Amino acid sequence: MQRRAFMTGAGAATVALGAGIGTAEAKAEHKWKMVTTWPKNFPGLGTGANKLAELIGEMSGGRIEVKVYGAKELVPAFEVFDAVARGTAEMGHGAAYYWKGKSEAAQFFSTVPFGMTAQEMNGWLYHGGGMELWSELYGQFGLVPAPAGNTGVQMGGWFNKEINSVEDLQGLKMRIPGLGGEVLKRAGGTPVNLPGGELFTSLQSGAIDATEWVGPYNDLAFGLYKAAKYYYYPGWHEPGTTLEAMINKQVFDELPKDLQSIVTNACKVVNQDMLAEYTARNPAALQTLLTEHEVELRRYPDDVLRRLRELSEEVVAEIAEKDAFSQKTYTSYRKFLKQSKEWGAVSDLVYLQARDQG
Secondary structure (H helix, E strand, O other): OHHHHHHHHHHHHHHHHHHHHHHHHHHOOEEEEEEEOOOOOOOOHHHHHHHHHHHHHHHOOOOEEEEEEOOOOOOOHHHHHHHHHOOOOOEEEEOHHHHOOOOHHHHHHOOOOOOOOHHHHHHHHHHOOHHHHHHHHHHOOOEEEEEEEEOOOOOOEEEOOOOOOHHHHOOOEEEOOHHHHHHHHHOOOEEEOOOHHHHHHHHHHOOOOEEOOOOHHHHHHHOHHHOOOEEEEOOOOOOOOEEEEEEEHHHHHHOOHHHHHHHHHHHHHHHHHHHHHHHHHHHHHHHHHHHOOOOEEEEOOHHHHHHHHHHHHHHHHHHHOOOHHHHHHHHHHHHHHHHHHHHHOOOHHHHHHHHHOO
């Protein structure tokens, strides 16, 4: 009986050991690289990508390991899309407006000048048909997209000269991507598309006259106050910028259903968490810029904003006319925005006005 008990115990131990070996092998089965458009560990944007990688690892029990590469570590910032599409990396983190060269419609899934706020973008994407359109578009390139962060309303940018009228935009060389850049071009300026890591030196050297980046939290981290005098608001060009995760579709489809769910839900968590982080960090950073660095905070004149809004409507409408998919996306976006504006007029807008009176 003792011998039988020993053998039974030994057999159980062997089974347990075998299961342990199998688990260890499963944990090492999915090793991913994530390439990003952001400088390594940059506050908010880069750290958001890091959090996503960590969360996927934790939620999967280590079955998926994700190593993050900042811009230029594995590929340049603006080659992230292609790197993930061709399988050089399994995953990427960036912003869809960087890929307008692939499809003009991609820009709708990041931000539209004078368009939706972060809350409205989330509503459209998750519950208004936006994700279905985004998935259809990126599927053509072998990618699976997901919202993975939002900065909220951004600032208007850093300028080395005052903007007192529309004429002051003539000849202005400004780093501004996406649809906002096309609007500036219509206003007589020269849009320049640069990755974040090149902004400070370009502004300081005079290669550009102005730059937008994100908002006080990130702008303070980059030290942009050292290179420009005037800090303008509001961020008409980026009212609620959705950041993205993109996953190689073949790699994603090969995952079991539980791991697919873990990846997509980790993106949702990071999407919400990043917005909360910017909401918490921007106010304190703005005070630091104003009080410690004596930045001159300026509001765009009403006539400038009015003209930029008119040009924005023209630009976005023309994008919609370029192809059937852009038209379909534009129609969906405009319908949701109209409903949101009607609701906002009797909810957020009136509440904020009432709250801030007196």
